[in-house]
Amino acid sequence: MxxxxxxxxxxxxxxxxxxxxxxxxxxxxxxxxxxxxxxxxxxxxxxxxxxxxxxxxxxxxxxxxxxxxxxxxxxxxxxxxxxxxxxxxxxxxxxxxxxxxxxxxxxxxxxxxxxxxxxxxxxxxxxxxxxxxxxxxxxxxxxxxxxxxxxxxxxxxxxxxxxxxxxxxxxxxxxxxxxxxxxxxxxxxxxxxxxxxxxxxxxxxxxxxxxxxxRAVRTGRAAGRARDVEHLAAVSGGRLVARGRVLDVQRGGDAVSFVHGSMAIRDAGTGAVVRVEAGSEWVHCLVDGEPVASTPSCIVVVDARSLRPVSTDRARVGDELAVVVLPGAPWWWAEPHRTDRVAPRAFGIDADPVPEPGQRPARGGVR
Structure with a gap:
């Protein structure tokens, strides 16, 4: 131990x-x-x-x-x-x-x-x-x-x-x-x-x-005890955004983030369409077109059954996946120029950063 x-x-x-x-x-x-x-x-x-x-x-x-x-x-x-x-x-x-x-x-x-x-x-x-x-x-x-x-x-x-x-x-x-x-x-x-x-x-x-x-050790230990995606979100200090089948996956190249793509999931419970935009990592998440999470928050996609993380290049149409958002490091939210360095636009996505619940970005950090 x-x-x-x-x-x-x-x-x-x-x-x-x-x-x-x-x-x-x-x-x-x-x-x-x-x-x-x-x-x-x-x-x-x-x-x-x-x-x-x-x-x-x-x-x-x-x-x-x-x-x-x-x-x-x-x-x-x-x-x-x-x-x-x-x-x-x-x-x-x-x-x-x-x-x-x-x-x-x-x-x-x-x-x-x-x-x-x-x-x-x-x-x-x-x-x-x-x-x-x-x-x-x-x-x-x-x-x-x-x-x-x-x-x-x-x-x-x-x-x-x-x-x-x-x-x-x-x-x-x-x-x-x-x-x-x-x-x-x-x-x-x-x-x-x-x-x-x-x-x-x-x-x-x-x-x-x-x-x-x-944080990594605590998160890993908590995830090892998780029974399902709802429990995983709870024990890791995050929030569950969606669980459902993958409807669509798109991938391409991008000079800023090296790769660029997106994945759409239909939530099994609500029927909402959840789209997650990706660079080399998952960086922006929308539910029925409304932004709900972005970098510097940690957008995590996991297999809905095994709870193993799914990388941006391995999601496939028909997979049953879940999207969980974990809090990002407060350091990035403390100053506008910090937030901008890892906000969606830094990955080639024309969108404002999405503050975490209870988190106010520094003045000027969201355009």
Whole structure:
């Protein structure tokens, strides 16, 4: 069982027995993207054995933190799985280039495969994992990480592709990282591991989503106990939008979100038509044409019977699915320019962000 702080239940360590709960939670927070977690969860369980990865609070003892993640095609990642060295090698490359050692690791995003991959990287490097991330869910682009919403003097980052190519970039703009890495990845194996930093803990504290590891473990554990989709929504702190058969699925390409598509479900109880728009993740949801949820909230589509998350590329006409909305990270709602970075228009969808129940967006955050 995971170790918890008796004061608030925060996770302070991950053991092998926590890997499944962590993976189940990060799969849900992947919001239909972020890659399949099963291989990484298995690797984490095997690597940990009887060990524990310490999990430290965002305002804890770490002074220099490196963010780690994966970029590229999640489909290729499933077919060409990591060797286990790519992320530690990327972390080591940043340390060599900057001459600074990290004393903790943070997940670039908690959603999808990166969540357990960050824990695996921390274990391999002998470092603690920070109970935070830079999104609170999954997102497709480097410039959408919370670290980059406000300018940084310089970004130092390293990528290690699945074919072994190593790239270190010093960039004044995160979009430069996006350009260089996407180009390299497209010609060198289809995906890459990356590390960004080291970031001073004081800076990270104001630019990260707090409590992400704890949330993933709690969400995964609650989902594991869920009896049906109604119970899943209740125990995960979300709301059930629809359950029914898929009527229509459309997919295409998009220069902003890399893919663009939509799925329509007829709710079995009300007869309403629910349409969920997708980029690399599920990003916008309408019921009979009225918006009911959007990024930065977590729109999750699950199989109505198994309760397993369904990715945007695997929904099919005739499937019986359910749409559940989980709260997004409050960090994104605090300032208009933060909200805009991950709102529907950031994914090529011409729609305003939909505030969560009881959530008022910052003034100017909804146009």
């Amino acid at each position: 995971h170790q918890g702080d008796p004061r608030d239940g925060a996770v302070t360590g991950l053991q092998a027995g926590d890997a499944v709960d962590l993976g189940r939670g990060t799969a849900l927070l992947g919001c239909g993207g972020g890659g399949q977690v099963d291989h990484m969860v298995h690797a984490l369980r095997v690597a940990l054995g009887a060990d524990t990865v310490p999990v430290v609070p965002l305002d804890g003892p770490a002074h220099s933190v490196i963010a780690v993640g994966l970029v590229g095609s999640t489909t290729v990642l499933e077919e060409k799985t990591p060797s286990g060295r790519e992320l530690p090698d990327a972390l080591a490359a940043v340390e060599r280039w900057t001459g600074r050692r990290a004393d903790a690791v943070v997940a670039a995003q908690i959603g999808g495969v990166t969540g357990p991959a960050a824990a695996l990287t921390a274990h391999a490097a002998g470092l603690p994992l920070v109970d935070a991330d830079l999104v609170g869910r999954a997102t497709p682009r480097i410039d959408q990480l919370s670290l980059f919403v406000d300018p940084l003097p310089t970004v130092t980052a390293a990528a290690v592709t699945s074919s072994g190519l190593r790239i270190v970039v010093d960039a004044p703009d995160p979009r430069d990282l996006e350009t260089v890495w996407r180009e390299a990845v497209s010609h060198s194996g289809g995906w890459a591991a990356f590390a960004i930093g080291p970031v001073d803990a004081e800076l990270l504290a104001g630019r990260a989503v707090d409590g992400s590891v704890t």
